[in-house]
Amino acid sequence: MQSFELLSQKFALHFDKRHFPEEPSSLYDPNEYFLKLGGKRIRPVLCLMGNELFDEIKKDAWHVGTAIELFHNFTLIHDDIMDKAPLRRGMETVHTKYGESTALLAGDVMLVTAYEELNKISIEYLQSILHLFNKTAKEVCEGQQMDMDFETRELVSLEEYLKMIELKTSVALAASLQTGAILGGAGERNQHLLYGFGKKLGIAFQVQDDYLDAFGDPEKFGKQVGGDILANKKTFLLLHALETAPEVRQKELKLILAGNSSDKIGKVLQIFRDCKADKWALQLKDKYLDEAFSHLEDIAVLSKRKQPLKELAHFLVKREH
Amino acid sequence: MQSFELLSQKFALHFDKRHFPEEPSSLYDPNEYFLKLGGKRIRPVLCLMGNELFDEIKKDAWHVGTAIELFHNFTLIHDDIMDKAPLRRGMETVHTKYGESTALLAGDVMLVTAYEELNKISIEYLQSILHLFNKTAKEVCEGQQMDMDFETRELVSLEEYLKMIELKTSVALAASLQTGAILGGAGERNQHLLYGFGKKLGIAFQVQDDYLDAFGDPEKFGKQVGGDILANKKTFLLLHALETAPEVRQKELKLILAGNSSDKIGKVLQIFRDCKADKWALQLKDKYLDEAFSHLEDIAVLSKRKQPLKELAHFLVKREH
Secondary structure (H helix, E strand, O other): OOOHHHHHHHHHHHHOOOOOOOOOHHHHHHHHHHHHOOOOOHHHHHHHHHHHOOOOOOHHHHHHHHHHHHHHHHHHHHHHHHHOOOEEOOEEOHHHHHOHHHHHHHHHHHHHHHHHHHOOOOHHHHHHHHHHHHHHHHHHHHHHHHHHHHHOOOOOOHHHHHHHHHHHHHHHHHHHHHHHHHHOOOOHHHHHHHHHHHHHHHHHHHHHHHHHHHHOOHHHHOOOOOHHHHOOOOOHHHHHHHHHOOHHHHHHHHHHHHOOOOOHHHHHHHHHHHOOHHHHHHHHHHHHHHHHHHHHHHOOOOHHHHHHHHHHHHHHOOOOO | OOOHHHHHHHHHHHHOOOOOOOOOHHHHHHHHHHHHOOOOOHHHHHHHHHHHOOOOOOHHHHHHHHHHHHHHHHHHHHHHHHHOOOEEOOEEOHHHHHOHHHHHHHHHHHHHHHHHHHOOOOHHHHHHHHHHHHHHHHHHHHHHHHHHHHHOOOOOOHHHHHHHHHHHHHHHHHHHHHHHHHHOOOOHHHHHHHHHHHHHHHHHHHHHHHHHHHHOOHHHHOOOOOHHHHOOOOOHHHHHHHHHOOHHHHHHHHHHHHOOOOOHHHHHHHHHHHOOHHHHHHHHHHHHHHHHHHHHHHOOOOHHHHHHHHHHHHHHOOOOO
């Protein structure tokens, strides 16, 4: 059983090569540039770990991992266009550097290349992996569309936000694990338990991300604390406050959000604290983390095989108490 | 053996259904809207005809045809964004009606849905069809990128233009036929001959399209004659004139193109005629048509099976003399 760190290093070595033809360079250089910006490569490593939970890592898992990472980068290139994001990992986004049309097309060909990579796996797994891949790809697109829809909507329920997070973020983590499980020869029940583990872990991670943006230690967080508040982003905290705070405070919150007060962050945080959104978020995170671990627990393999996934989950989502 | 017309009607009936889930409607309604705009559905019918050239039409051919048509519509939605085209088939393009971000994402999910449809075919053909589909999809993206690159380049050789046309247009026709041939059980040699037929036919069609834009009968052409000239579009005619006209006339041509004379079309057409670009184009079209028919001739099946493809070729590319 190999740790997430070790498998990350191995995957980085495997993935660090040219993925596209030389010509036309105007199409393929942008993709090579973007892949070189790096990334944590979490999803492909989840595929490797999902495989190793049940059996030694198969050659096919490297192809599927590569396809998953290419797919993830395709979504990033297109999301950056939609979000009009100038920077990604501190460097110019593809559309900023090469123009929107080229970024659109470069993303398209990145997706096709992901499918080309998938088609290298042995025929025995092709249909089931392709099916899971397509289902997940559609869900990720649906999540992105919901996220865009929410930006211009005044009212979004917590339930809707949770659904969006599941689609946009969690299912890709869950499916990465499941592809590995399929290649490792897991039965359907074990596959679905592992999928459930990934999905709940993804939600716990997003709750934590929303929490840290508001209440994180600025020194450890790495991003500006309160960034979501300044951007009026809908988060678990904000939606909870809008659903549970007394009516007067809800109105106050809406006024603060609509304005540009110099202490916008401080004022919103005070309301969050007053309606105990901070504590609620930590509990919500633990709830999803507990559910994730419960799924992992139920998977019918020796406990020691689960150790790397347990460590990864604790690393990604730290308990605060 | 069924004619193109008959198979078109059958495919239209088969394809005329909902292809996407109901929700989120903000993502899927745009795709349903776009598919309802219609189209000639040439590519999927080529798949059916490629199949029937060798054997009776298999159930899989309807899935592959559907995937090909979804792929084609994905390229149209994204091309329209890149070209900033307000209209398609006389109706609003997806990005005009629903915004660029949604059009981008709707195109993405259309492509994924094409792969989902492909995954319905029997496992015995999946790898080879998927491989051809991916190769072709990459080439179509490359062709679109070259087309965009050419817009801002002053010098484009005929050879480069031909390569671009092959990638952007011809290979999709060729590959549609070949997928059908694969499903019909054709051997490699017959498959490649049919691919060659489609590729040459595609080029002949584009030469004719360029010719008709300049010299077509306005009543029959259906579009404004001279539209390519007004848009300074690089065409077979223009590139031939720029390569073969005497130097003085080449300079004159460049000046006319750079300007906005009220008789821009007439002046350019005169230069085309003077350097016999019109006759050259008709000969070029016939050359590719002859090559296409020669490939079809060489395919080892009874001549009567080839009749519908011959008729289609004559219908698409009419001889002028």
